[in-house]
Amino acid sequence: MTENIDNKDVKDVLNEKIPAEKFAFVQENENLHDIELQTKARGFFADAMIRFRKNRSSVIAAYILLFLILYAIFAPMISQYTIDDKDPMYVNYPPFVPETAKYGFINGARNMDSQNEKSMDIWYGIGEETGMNPVIKILGTKEVQEKYRGQWRTRTVYNIKVNMYYALGIVYRNFRYEDYEKLQQWQNETGIQVIYPYVDPQEYPGAAGNPNIWYQVDNASNAKKDKDGNYVPAYMTDESKAGAPYNSIRIKGDDGSWVYSYAKSGSVQCRICYYNFYIYQNGHEPSYLMGTNVMGNDLFSCIGLGARFSLIFAVLVSAINLSIGAVYGAIQGYYGGAIDMTLDRISDILSGVPFVVVTTLFQLHLAQKVGVIPSFLFAFVLTGWIGMAALTRKQFYRFKSQEFVMAARTLGASDWRLMFKHIFPNAIGTIITSCALVIPGVIGSETSMTYLGIVDLSTYAGTTIGTLLSQGNAAATSAPHAILWPSVFLGLLMICFNLFGNGLRDAFNPTTRGVDD
C-alpha cells in the first residue's frame, strides 16, 4: 500500500537528523514532582448541593416550600383571630380588609344578580342610615317583562357588586339591661354608633320584620319617598314602648324623640349596626384576608393551623416509617434467604389491606382508647413503612457483598454493627431523600381522609386542610373563596414538595453525576 503513495514532498521524519545542540533540558535545575491540586476537594454533600442548585425548578420549589412552611408557622400567630373566633353572622364571606377596601382591593365584594327596585332601596337605605354604602358598583341593568295583576309591565333589574360586610347592615339583637348600659357606655367613649333607633313593626307591617327597612314603606314594602326622592324615616317615637332609657349618642337628624329600644320580657330589643357591633365585641374591624368559612372562622389563620398540623403529622409519620422501614429492610436485606422471604410475606399481607379500611378500623377500635390522632398515626404507620423497607432492602443487597463489609466481618464486627455502622451509612442518602417524597404522600392521604370525614380531627387539631376543603365544597358556588384558598395552598404544597423531593433525589444520586451537562 505505502509504496504506491507518492511521498516526495513528505519529510522523512523518522530518518531526519537533528543536531545535538538543538536539544535542551526542560527542567535542568528543578525537582521533578506532581503539581499540587489547585481545586479544593469536594465532599459528597457539597457536591449534591451544587447539583441541586443547578436544577432551577427544584430551587424555586424549595423557596416556595420555605414560604409555605413559614406561613404555616406564623400565620396563626400574627392573625388576630384564633380557631375559637367564630363569627355567627360573617359566614362564608368573601375576603375583606378595611385598609385596602378603600382602594377597591379585597373589599368583600360579591356579585348580586337581578336586584329589583325594592332591593335596591334596601341597599341604598343601609348606606344612608349607617354611612357604609354596600353597593360598590352597578354592573348592568336589564329590562324585564313581568305580569303584575293581570297586566304586563316593564321592570328594571340591576346586577350589582355588593360589599357583603356592609350589606349585612342592621340586625335585631336582644340585650340584658346591664349589657345595654355597657354598650351605651362604649358608644359614648368611642363615638361609634352601634344602636340605631327602633322601627315599630306594628306601625309598618310592610317592613316584614326586615331590620334594614328604617324608612316609610307601604304594605308591599316599597319605599315611600318624599318629593325630592329622599327616604322618610319611620323611627318609633312612642316612648312608652322603649325597653330601657337611652342616654348615649344619637344619630344625625334626631331631635331626641326617636326611641332606641323596644321592651321585651326581661330584656331590650335593639336595631344594631352589625359592623360596628363587631368592633364593640372584638375591639377591631373585621379583617379577613382570605374571607371566612362556613363556621365563621378566619380562613387565613385556619389554613395556617391546618397546614401546621399536616406538616407536623407528615414529618412525624415519615420519621417513624423511616425508622421502622430502615430496621425491617436492613434485616431483610442483610440476612436474606428464609428470613427475607418470611418478612416479605408479612409486608405483602399488610400492603394488601386498603388504606381506607385500615384507617376506619383503627378509628373504630382505638379512637376511644388512645385518641383520634394517635389512632390515625397508627393507621399510617401500619402500612407506611413498607416502601421504605423495600428501598433499604435493595440498598443492602447492593452493598452487603462488597469488600469493605467482608473486611469488617473478618475483623470480627457483629451483625448489628455491620448493618448499621458499615452498610447503612452508604444507603442513607437514598433513604433520606426518598423521605422528601414520602411527606407529600402522607399529606395527600391525610387530607383525603379528613376530607371524607372518616377521621374527624377538628376537636383535637382545630381544623385541617381536608376539613376546610370539605366545608368549602358544600358552598362552592356561592362562596368559591372558601374552597379556593385551601385548594391553592394544598396544590402548591404538594407540587413544591414533589419538585423539591425529585431534585433532592437526583442530586443525591451518584449515578447522575456529571451526566446532566
Next chain:
Amino acid sequence: MIKYVLQRILYMFMVFMIITLMCFVLIRMLPPAVLPPDDPHTFQILRRREALGYNEPYLVQFWLFLKNIVTKWDWGVSEKLFFGQNVWDIFVGKLPATMIVNLYSIIWSIPVGIGLGVWAALKKNTWIDYFLSTATMVVISVPSFVYAFLVQYLFCFKLHWFPFLMAGGTNYFSWEMLVSIIPPVLSLSFGVIAGFTRTTRAELTEVLTSEFMLLARTKGLTRAQATVRHALRNCFVVIVPGIFGEFIGILGGSLIIEGIFAVPGVGRLTLDAINGLDYNIFMLSTCFYTAIGLAASLVVDVSYGFIDPRIRMGSKK
C-alpha cells in the same frame, strides 16, 4: 409459565384470605349495630345473627361467614343503611355507575396520555418537552378533589356546560347521562393522563437512546418506522401492564369523586357504610377493594412475563 401464574394466584388467594380474616375479626369485635325495636326485620336479623354465630368464637364465625358465601353466596344483610336488604344485591346495583364513569375516563385517558408522552419524548429537551413534563408533574401532585372543584366551578357553575350532579336512574347510555357523566370523568382523567404521559416519556427517552435504535436507523428505517416498530414496542413492556392495572382499578372507583358528583357507585356506598357503621356492607367493600388491589398487582406481574420474554420469572422452576 403456567405454573408460575398458578403459583401467583394461589399465593394471592392466601394473602386475600388472611387479610379477610383479619378485617373480619376486627369488624366483629365491634359492638353490633343497635336495631330499631319495633321493626319487622329486627327479629329476623336477630335470628340471623344467632345463626351466624355472633356468640361463638371468632374463628367459628369466620367459618360460618365463608360457608355462607361459598354455598349460598350470602354476604349478609344490611343492618343500618338499607335495612334488611341483601348486601350483595345492593353492592351489585352500585357497580355499573362506578364502572361506567371509570371506563369512560380510561378509554380516553390512555390514548391521550400515551400520545402526549410520545410527543414529549420525541421533542426531548425542547420547550414542548419541558412544558409537558412540568405540567405532568403539577397534575400528578395536585389531589383529585381540587380538580373536581375546578371542573364543577368552571364548567358546571360558570359556563353551565354540564349539570352539577350525575343524572339519576339506571339508563347509563342515554344522552342526558352521557353529558352529566363528563365532569366526574374529567376530574378522574387528569391523574391518569399525567401518569401515562410520565411513564411513556421516561421509557421512550430511554429506549430512543439505546443502540438498537441506532442500528434501526442505520439499516435505513425512517424515524417514524424506527420509533413505532422498535422504540414504542419496547415501551409497551412497561405501559401495557399499567393499562391492565388501570382496567382492574375501574371497579374500585374513587371515594372522593363519587361523593362530589353524586355518582351512585361503590365508593360512595363504602363511604356511607363507614359513616353509618353498616358493618356488613363495609365487610363486603373491604373484601372487594382488597381483591381488586391484589388482582391488579397480580395482573401487572403476570403480564410483564407474557409481554417481555426476558422477564419470565420463575419459569425455570
